[in-house]
Amino acid sequence: MDPVRSGDFSNLEVDVASLPQYEQVKLHSLSKKYLLKLHINTSISLTFFMGGILVASFFLAGYQLIFWLVFGFFVLLFGWSYYNNYQLAKRNGYGLRERDVIYRRGFIFEKVTVVPFNRIQHVSVERNFLDKLLNISTLKIFTAGGSGSDVNIPGLPPETATALKEEISERISGHA
Amino acid sequence: MPEYDFSQPQRQSKVGLILIFGTALFHLVRNLWVVVIYFLVREVDRQIMLLTILGLFVVLLLTLAYSVLAFLNFKFHIDEKNREFVLRKGVVSTDVINIPFEKIQQVNFRRNLLQRLIGVYSVVIETAGSQDKEIEIKALFQEKANELSERLMELKEAEIFGGREDLEAAAEESPEKATFKKPKWEYHVSLLTLIKLGLSSNYLRGVGLILAFYFTLRDQFMLDEVFPNEIPGQQEFVEKSSFVFIMGLLLFGMVITVAETVIKYYDLNLKQFHESLQVEMGLRNNTKVNIRSSRVQMLEVSTNPVQKFLDLYTLKISLASSQDDLEKSRIKMPGLSPEVVKQVQKFIFKQESSEKVTILPHKIVLWRKFSRGSIPAVLGLVVGFIFQFPTLLLGGLVSVYLILLSLYNYFYFQRLKLGLDKDILVKTSGLWNRKEQFLEIYRLQAVSVRQPLWYKRRGIVNLTFHSAGGDISFNGVRKKEVTPLVNFLMYRVESIERSWM
Numbered sequence: 001m002d003p004v005r006s007g008d009f010s011n012l013e014v015d016v017a018s019l020p021q022y023e024q025v026k027l028h029s030l031s032k033k034y035l036l037k038l039h040i041n042t043s044i045s046l047t048f049f050m051g052g053i054l055v056a057s058f059f060l061a062g063y064q065l066i067f068w069l070v071f072g073f074f075v076l077l078f079g080w081s082y083y084n085n086y087q088l089a090k091r092n093g094y095g096l097r098e099r100d101v102i103y104r105r106g107f108i109f110e111k112v113t114v115v116p117f118n119r120i121q122h123v124s125v126e127r128n129f130l131d132k133l134l135n136i137s138t139l140k141i142f143t144a145g146g147s148g149s150d151v152n153i154p155g156l157p158p159e160t161a162t163a164l165k166e167e168i169s170e171r172i173s174g175h176a
Numbered sequence: 177m178p179e180y181d182f183s184q185p186q187r188q189s190k191v192g193l194i195l196i197f198g199t200a201l202f203h204l205v206r207n208l209w210v211v212v213i214y215f216l217v218r219e220v221d222r223q224i225m226l227l228t229i230l231g232l233f234v235v236l237l238l239t240l241a242y243s244v245l246a247f248l249n250f251k252f253h254i255d256e257k258n259r260e261f262v263l264r265k266g267v268v269s270t271d272v273i274n275i276p277f278e279k280i281q282q283v284n285f286r287r288n289l290l291q292r293l294i295g296v297y298s299v300v301i302e303t304a305g306s307q308d309k310e311i312e313i314k315a316l317f318q319e320k321a322n323e324l325s326e327r328l329m330e331l332k333e334a335e336i337f338g339g340r341e342d343l344e345a346a347a348e349e350s351p352e353k354a355t356f357k358k359p360k361w362e363y364h365v366s367l368l369t370l371i372k373l374g375l376s377s378n379y380l381r382g383v384g385l386i387l388a389f390y391f392t393l394r395d396q397f398m399l400d401e402v403f404p405n406e407i408p409g410q411q412e413f414v415e416k417s418s419f420v421f422i423m424g425l426l427l428f429g430m431v432i433t434v435a436e437t438v439i440k441y442y443d444l445n446l447k448q449f450h451e452s453l454q455v456e457m458g459l460r461n462n463t464k465v466n467i468r469s470s471r472v473q474m475l476e477v478s479t480n481p482v483q484k485f486l487d488l489y490t491l492k493i494s495l496a497s498s499q500d501d502l503e504k505s506r507i508k509m510p511g512l513s514p515e516v517v518k519q520v521q522k523f524i525f526k527q528e529s530s531e532k533v534t535i536l537p538h539k540i541v542l543w544r545k546f547s548r549g550s551i552p553a554v555l556g557l558v559v560g561f562i563f564q565f566p567t568l569l570l571g572g573l574v575s576v577y578l579i580l581l582s583l584y585n586y587f588y589f590q591r592l593k594l595g596l597d598k599d600i601l602v603k604t605s606g607l608w609n610r611k612e613q614f615l616e617i618y619r620l621q622a623v624s625v626r627q628p629l630w631y632k633r634r635g636i637v638n639l640t641f642h643s644a645g646g647d648i649s650f651n652g653v654r655k656k657e658v659t660p661l662v663n664f665l666m667y668r669v670e671s672i673e674r675s676w677m
Contacts (some may be wrong), residue, residue, distance in 0.1 A: 019663040099670040108629045114662065115622040116670045144496065144676070145621030149642030 022114050024104055026091030033134045033153025035089035040130065042081045049074055084108075094153050101141065101168065104153045113151055117171040119143050125161045137161035141168070180323045184252040185264070191294045192250075192315030197243040198290050204239060211388060242267055254327065259335060261301065261328060262443040263311055273311055277335040279303045282471070283325040285456075285464035286312070293464065297321040301328065325466070359447035359454070361519060365511040369488065370441055373511045374434030382429035382436065441510055448523055455509060465507060469524045471495050471677060472567075473619050473645025477517055478611035489517045493524075494645025496677045505645070525600060525616060535594040535661065538636050541652035542589040549581045551658075594639075594650045596661065601641060603648050618672045619643050623662055641665075644677065 006153050016050045020088040053071060087107035095102040100116040131137060138159045156164070207211075215228065245267045252263045261275040261280070286298040296315040303310065316324065442459035456464040474494040483489070490510040512520075522528065553574050560570040588607040595602040601615045624640040631637060631652075638651040639658060 004653045019660070020660070022666060023659055024655060106626075110627045110629070110632075111624055112626075113622055113624040114666055116666060118670065118673075119618065119621045119676070126497055143621045143642070145642035145645040145647070146644075148640065148647050149622035149624070151622075 007032050020097065021041060022097075022102055022112075025095040025097060027095040027102065027104055028049035030089060030153070030155035031136055031157050032089075033136045034092075035085060036120055037130055037134055037136065037155060039082065042078065042085060046078050049078075089155075092155075096164070096167070099171075103150065103153055113149060115141060115143055115149060115151055117168065119145075120168065121140045123165045123168045123172075125158075125165050127158070179406075180320055182254040182324060182327060182397060183256065185253045187247065188313060188315040189253055189296055189317050189320070191296060193243060193247045194294060195290060195296065195315045196246050197240060200239045200243050204235070231288055232254075254331070256331070259331075263313075275301065275303050275311070277328075277331045278329055278368060280332045282466065284466065285321060285325070287462040289460060297464075299324055311570070320480075329466070359449050361445040361448050362463035363512065363516045365441065365444035367438065367442075369511045370438045370444075371434055372486055373441075373483070373488055375430065375431035376480065376486060376488065377437065379426060379429040379433050382431070382479070383425055385432055385436070386425065386428060386589050437510070444509060444511065445509050446509065446512075446516065446520070448519065453520065453523055455507060457509070467493060467495070467507065469526075472524050473643045473676075474648070475521065475524060475613075475614040476611055477614075478606070478609060480609050484610075487513050489514060491517060494643075496644040521614070525614070530597050532598070533661070535596070535597045535650070535653055535657060537589065537650070537652045538634070538654055540631075540634065540636060541592070542585055544590070544652070545585045546582060549585065553577050553581075578660050594653070601648070603650055615641060615643055615648055617665060617668045618674050619645075619676050620665060620669050621676070623665055625655075625658075625662060
């Protein structure tokens, strides 16, 4: 509980330059299977939409133009989705430092979150049905900051996820 | 002052019975009023009337019996051996609720109108557990309520610091006890201030309330049939009456806004004790909350130019909540003088903030806001051309709009600022509704740096600071400028071994 040694920070500017840089941490990318998972999810919705369009085309026999417009729109949309998946799998990544965990996600809207270990409430590893099929796990990191600062790292090999979970748990208790 | 012994199971004050019965009756009447009206309006023969009255009598007796049982079975005590607060309740089945001392978050008081009449308080114990978020002991006299709340908070503190041999805390204990009853300072918001506050707030809220009320009424009773839409008459008359109608609506909105402000914040009273800030307010639902500085996660001070002139500032305090319902754990205190705001800040932060580093947003923020705001103007132009409005009028309107838009956005942009000193982060924003948000660095839970693809080339990012009392976002800043800031913040959070709650 001892108050911060204020003497250390009399000069903000100089100190900051020598601090560890979060930007320079080399992030680990997610498992290749994560891309597969994203593609599977997209493909499932693609099937549904295409089915819907096919059914609709029977009723819209007289409106060829509308049909092709809608069809074209969905082709573009899903084309974009697959490309987005590819970019996500390429860009998303996590990194562990001595005192915090960094997670970067998003393609169009990139978001990098840094969560210090001494602010993590708990960690858990979760797998849904698809995850089990593909043999990957999601690591969930919970903070008191609510959904905004919680971090979910999907597409990790189960061993990595468990190892990370254990490592983080240990560091949390080290701080508590 | 009499000493109360909480170690034995005990009931609420005897008047609690009235409260329980009264509340039960209220619910009964609320559910049965349709039946009552039915009998009043319709003619019924004597026999059914008699049966009904008999039935009502039985229901009343049952309610009374229920209330008595509920009162008798409601018992609470403090079990110091097992370190918990125990509450037994229930009429048919018995519920036992045990709250370990360390799970107690906060003890507050609450009063509704009936409780005010009887002169009792509800003691509300907020817990961190998941089973019940809070439990309520509905009828205790003020002294006993105070005693219970103090006792519980003491035990909770002892539980938390019990592990360590805290000599400092023990040393602090005695003077604190002596001064506990006497607040360091007290501030009371008068009725006049509240009226001024209501008058200087946004009436649109009041108008919104009226509209919402009107629409629910219309849905329920089909007001259309009573007031047919088509009023026969001249166009001129309609125009005049709609002007009167709008003015009337605004006036009524003003009245409603004032009334709402007065009812919600009636008798707002702040008292600062050694360790906590006591806030009491409300006419219909009076609450008394003890805020400990350690639980405060974020602070917001806001005012508008009119209120600033009248020396009225609003404080919003965000308390820690592990759930996502942040709005609920936010306490709003309007109508404070700048001195009081300073005092509260001093109480919460223990020091004054002296901004050392200031970060301003990139011009792109201004440009984006402006271009978004000019969309209506463009739409207006297009529509105007299609319907062939007079060019002069159209051009005039659009230019006036654009000039106002530019002015507003320019000054809004000028005010946006993120300040930082050694310990506190301050965001300043808002042109009419000016606000300053304060976040102590060690309360930070995480920091997010967001960057849309189109900001990448310019090297601009949006920042979000996450805390347990909500997030603060600051958008459109140069990455080169804020990366050191993020590094510094993380360094501070990670190197301070100070509990954020």
